[in-house]
Amino acid sequence: ARSYCKGEYQYTMNRCPLCPGVNNVVSDCGPQQCDILLIGEAPGKDENAKGVPFIGKTGAELDGHYLPLAGLTRHECRITNAVHCLPPGTGKLDYTDTKHAAMIRSCAETHLYRAIAECQPRLIVPMGTAACSLVPGLELDMHWAFPFVWSVPGYGDVPIFPTFHPALGLHSNKEMLKLRNCFIRLKLYLASRLHVPDNKYPTPDYTVVTTVGTQAVQTNRER
Ligand code: URA
Numbered sequence: 001a002r003s004y005c006k007g008e009y010q011y012t013m014n015r016c017p018l019c020p021g022v023n024n025v026v027s028d029c030g031p032q033q034c035d036i037l038l039i040g041e042a043p044g045k046d047e048n049a050k051g052v053p054f055i056g057k058t059g060a061e062l063d064g065h066y067l068p069l070a071g072l073t074r075h076e077c078r079i080t081n082a083v084h085c086l087p088p089g090t091g092k093l094d095y096t097d098t099k100h101a102a103m104i105r106s107c108a109e110t111h112l113y114r115a116i117a118e119c120q121p122r123l124i125v126p127m128g129t130a131a132c133s134l135v136p137g138l139e140l141d142m143h144w145a146f147p148f149v150w151s152v153p154g155y156g157d158v159p160i161f162p163t164f165h166p167a168l169g170l171h172s173n174k175e176m177l178k179l180r181n182c183f184i185r186l187k188l189y190l191a192s193r194l195h196v197p198d199n200k201y202p203t204p205d206y207t208v209v210t211t212v213g214t215q216a217v218q219t220n221r222e223r
Contacts (some may be wrong), residue, residue: 015085015110016103016106016109016111018102018106020103020106022085022088023043023085023088024048024085024086025051025205026043026048026051026084026085026086027053027084028053029079030074030075030077030078030079031075031077031078032118033078033118033119034119035122036076036077036078036123037115037123037124038062038077038080038081038125039080039125039126039131040053040054040058040079040080040127040131040165041082041093041127041130041131041165041167042082042084042085042087042091042130042145043085043086044056045086047059047086052095053079058165058166058167061170062166064145065166065180066169066182067183069183069186070183072186073179073189076190077125078115078119080115081131082108082126082131082133082134083103083104087100095129095133104130104133104134105134112134113152113154116152116156117154118159121158122159123159123161123222124159124161125159125160125163126150126159126160127164127165128139128140128165129165130168130169135148135150135162136151136161143159144162144182145163145185146182147159147161147189147194148161148162161189162184164178164179165184168198
């Protein structure tokens with residue numbers, strides 16, 4: 001049997017003010033303080049039953065497929081969720097639904113920001129739209145696998161590396177390839193070998209002056 005909680009901190013958690021109060025509260029898992037904090041969406045049925053995040057099918061994908069591409073194991077990361085209990089009904093979260101968005105915010109204000117302060121991560125990896133919806137200015141479709149900075153309420157700026165949610169690959173090969181790219185790029189980023197353009201797309205600044213050898217080369221606009 002796989003051990004998910006070796007040397008881990010046991011978290012006791014209250015319910016947030018907007019908690020539906022139907023399912024169990026699933027605490028974080030992993031070291032209390034560590035370099036990397038992974039944020040998922042919400043527990044599924046398996047996680048609700050066992051009280052540990054990412055231990056079902058999606059967790060197996062994360063552990064066995066995606067984290068290894070980044071050169072990581074789950075034991076070196078603290079793992080949490082945007083929402084700490086299985087959403088009643090379909091079990092799905094839709095951050096564009098105002099009720100769900102309020103729940104995500106309320107749960108983050110009760111648990112997540114405190115967990116970030118406790119963990120003091122060097123990097124946060126928000127996985128999927130629910131976790132990414134908490135980061136102002138971040139659009140997952142545009143910023144996936146693109147380093148970003150999150151001003152965490154009550155804590156401060158932390159580098160983040162947004163990825164798609166690891167469950168996406170279970171439904172579509174195309175999404176799985178995008179996920180693989182996320183985690184391969186994460187490995188490069190962790191090794192400081194990821195090329196990140198200085199200018200944010202889609203409005204690159206072409207007036208940048210670059211030195212090539214001993215010659216100053218001026219690009220487009222000023223020619
Ligand atoms: N998916 C998530 O987002 N979190 C879990 O804990 C499990 C599956």
